Structure formats: structure tokens, C-alpha cells
Amino acid sequence: MFDLLKKKLGKFAEKVKGKTETASEEPAIEKPAAIEETPIEKPEPIKEPQPEEIQEETLIEETATEEPEAIKEPEPIKPKVVKEFEPEPIEKTKSIEEPEVIKEPEPIEKTKSIEEPEVIKEPVAKPVEEKRELKTKIGIKGKLKAAITGSVELKESDIKELLWELELSLLEADVEQTTAEDICKKIKERLVGKKISRGQGIENTVKKEIGEILAEMMQTEEYDLIKEAKAKKPKPFKILFLGPNGAGKTTSIAKLTYLLQNKGLKILWAAGDTFRAASIEQMEIHAKKLGVRVIKHQYGADPTAVAFDAVKAAQSKDIDVVLIDSAGRQETNKNLMRELEKISRVIQPDLKIYVGEAFTGQALLQQAKEYDKIIGIDGFILSKIDCDSKGGTTISLLYKIGKPVLFVGTGQEYKDLEAFKPKFVLEKIIG
Numbered sequence: 001m002f003d004l005l006k007k008k009l010g011k012f013a014e015k016v017k018g019k020t021e022t023a024s025e026e027p028a029i030e031k032p033a034a035i036e037e038t039p040i041e042k043p044e045p046i047k048e049p050q051p052e053e054i055q056e057e058t059l060i061e062e063t064a065t066e067e068p069e070a071i072k073e074p075e076p077i078k079p080k081v082v083k084e085f086e087p088e089p090i091e092k093t094k095s096i097e098e099p100e101v102i103k104e105p106e107p108i109e110k111t112k113s114i115e116e117p118e119v120i121k122e123p124v125a126k127p128v129e130e131k132r133e134l135k136t137k138i139g140i141k142g143k144l145k146a147a148i149t150g151s152v153e154l155k156e157s158d159i160k161e162l163l164w165e166l167e168l169s170l171l172e173a174d175v176e177q178t179t180a181e182d183i184c185k186k187i188k189e190r191l192v193g194k195k196i197s198r199g200q201g202i203e204n205t206v207k208k209e210i211g212e213i214l215a216e217m218m219q220t221e222e223y224d225l226i227k228e229a230k231a232k233k234p235k236p237f238k239i240l241f242l243g244p245n246g247a248g249k250t251t252s253i254a255k256l257t258y259l260l261q262n263k264g265l266k267i268l269w270a271a272g273d274t275f276r277a278a279s280i281e282q283m284e285i286h287a288k289k290l291g292v293r294v295i296k297h298q299y300g301a302d303p304t305a306v307a308f309d310a311v312k313a314a315q316s317k318d319i320d321v322v323l324i325d326s327a328g329r330q331e332t333n334k335n336l337m338r339e340l341e342k343i344s345r346v347i348q349p350d351l352k353i354y355v356g357e358a359f360t361g362q363a364l365l366q367q368a369k370e371y372d373k374i375i376g377i378d379g380f381i382l383s384k385i386d387c388d389s390k391g392g393t394t395i396s397l398l399y400k401i402g403k404p405v406l407f408v409g410t411g412q413e414y415k416d417l418e419a420f421k422p423k424f425v426l427e428k429i430i431g
Helices: 002-025 031-041 043-047 049-070 077-085 087-103 105-131 140-149 156-172 177-191 202-217 225-231 249-262 279-290 303-317 334-347 362-374 392-401 422-430
Strands: 151-153 195-197 237-242 267-270 293-295 321-324 351-357 379-383 405-409 417-419
Touching (some): 156 202, 202 392, 237 334, 249 379, 351 362, 392 422
Parallel strands (some): 237 351, 267 293, 379 405
Antiparallel strands (some): 151 195
């Protein structure tokens, strides 16, 4: 290798000398030759000798590369290195799978943390019940007198704050405003001047008086539906169901049927809702479960004709009770309200029951008032009372309209229909 380099360098030096001699012969001046060597040597070896130098370099590289070509043995190591990198993505996937396994318990802990506050939310209703606890504030003079005489005579100043809190609690419970005011007036008349002994307990006595007044305001004429149905001669006993759409008329019919069947009465249904889609099919599903026959016409038919045919069929089959369904409607729809008037006029039902949702508040009271004016209501079934946490609507309904609440719906099953009891509402209002 070194001998080749020496030979090539020697040839390169001879070529350079020859070129300098030819360059020196042309000007025949020797002095600037030394000066010319520096500028000539730099550009000339750059322009002309470059290809030769490149060739020499390539030769050197070839000679230099000849040795690594002979040393190509480590080249098969390269695929080994590549193979070594192959398991790296596998290790990455493993590292990814591990956090996924770790992430699984995280949502479980989050759901647990979410469920816990939901369970804690239940006691949030308790402060509302605590606010309804009504307490009197007796002055120092009253307490001294009670210590001496052993009794307290309530004054208006003693129950002023109590009456204010009671009125607020009634309004919060969806009691109609004038009804709440009348309740507070009657309680004031009952309590002012009343003497309470220390042994009776002031707070317990006040709550008892409030409960009695509310019970008196909810009192209506008692109506024993089962007794009236059994005593009806000639048969059948006819019940017309009224109310807005979605209030639960069809479900209430099924629940009442279950109750009457358990009392030994035979039932027949009239599918009088010929307006709402699938209403007849809904009745038929309930009828199959309860073993009840349904009289029906096509959709769009006259509901009065359906009810009339049902009554005639009941008379021929010795049926005790006919339950007549009707299309749900708002009291503002005059045409549909006239349709109900026609059913009532032709069929002359023995009982007209208004079905309403217990938790609808003041809307229920306004709707029931209009129905009572146009058609006349004999009683109420309040559906979904288990969803009503307030109970004030029932007080307003009984006080303003004066018609009894016959039954209340307490759940989803047929057996979830119970006779109304004022205690159910009083516990929610008073606590």
C-alpha cells in the first residue's frame, strides 16, 4: 500500500514540475516565477489535478474498502441487531397492558366514591323535615308564670313565628296559597289563649292541634265503592274514568279491577279511548293478565257507542261492574270535553273518577276544578303518590273541591292500590 502511494506521489510531483517548466518558458522571466508558483499551484492543482486526486482518493478508498470488504463477516451481525430490536415492541405492548390492568380498578374506586355521596344525598331531605318542626317561643314572663302556676297560656306573640314557618312549609309542600292562609288562621284561633300544662308538653300539644285542624280540613263524605258496587240493582255498576293524558287511567283501571276481583266482583272493560294510538292494545294486554273481557271498536269510533255496547254486554252476562276508559285530554280542549259530556249524559255512570298524578302540584288542582265544573267529579284516584315527597296537593284538592280521594297508587304492581288515609299526608307536612 505504501509503495503504491509513493509511486503515485512521485508521478504527481513530476507532472507538476513539467507544467511549471512549460509555464516558465512562455514568459522567460524567472523572477516572478516564484510569485507565480503560489497562485498557479493553488488553482491549477484544484482545477486540473482534482479528477486525478479524486481517482487517487477513490483508489485509496477502494484499497481501503477492499479490506472491509474482506472483513464483511460482521455484516451478518446487522440482522442480529435487527432481531434484537424485534422484541422491543413486544416489551412496549407489555408495558402498555400493565397500565390498562392498573386502570381497571380506578373506575371502580371512582364509582364507589360517586355512589357514596349518592347514598349521603338521602339525608339531605332530613333538613327539610327538620325545618317543618314547629316550635313556640314563650317569653320570660310566660316561663316564670309557668314555673309558678304549672301551666302556660299561649299568646299571639308566642306563636307568631310558628305560624309564619308553618305557612312557608305549607307553600313549599305545594299547598295552594289561600288554603295555606286558611289553615294558619284556624290554627291561630285554636291556639291563642289555650292553656297548656307543663306535663302535657307545649310542642307536642301544638303539633297535635295542627294535625287535628289539617285532618278536619281534609274530611269529606266517605264513599265505600265496594259496598256501593255490590248493592247496585240492576247491574252493572258503571264507573267512568277521567283525566289528562299520561296520568295513569288505564293502569288505575287495572289496579282497581284487581282489587274488585279479590272482593268477588265480575268486571268488564270498555275501551273508550279511541283517540290515542295503541290505547286499545294496552288495555288488552292488561285484560289478558287479569282475565277480563274488553269491549272495543276501531280507532276513531264514537267512545259513547263503545261504552253503550259494554253496558249492554254486561247486562246480558250478569257482570257486576263496567269500567269505562276515556281519552286523556286537557280541560282547555272544548271538543274533547264535550265528548266526555256526551258519554256521561248517555251512559249516566254511577261514579266518575278523576285520575291525576299526585306530584303535579297546582296544575292538578286547576285541572280538577275545570273537570268538576264541566262534567262533575265524584272522587279521585291519585297515581304515583309514592313519588310525591310533599303531599300538599292532596290537602288543597280535598279542601277546595270537597270530593273524596278514594285510592292512591303506591307502586307498579296491580296490588299497589290503597285506600287513602290522611295520616299519610300529615306525616309529610308536620313531620
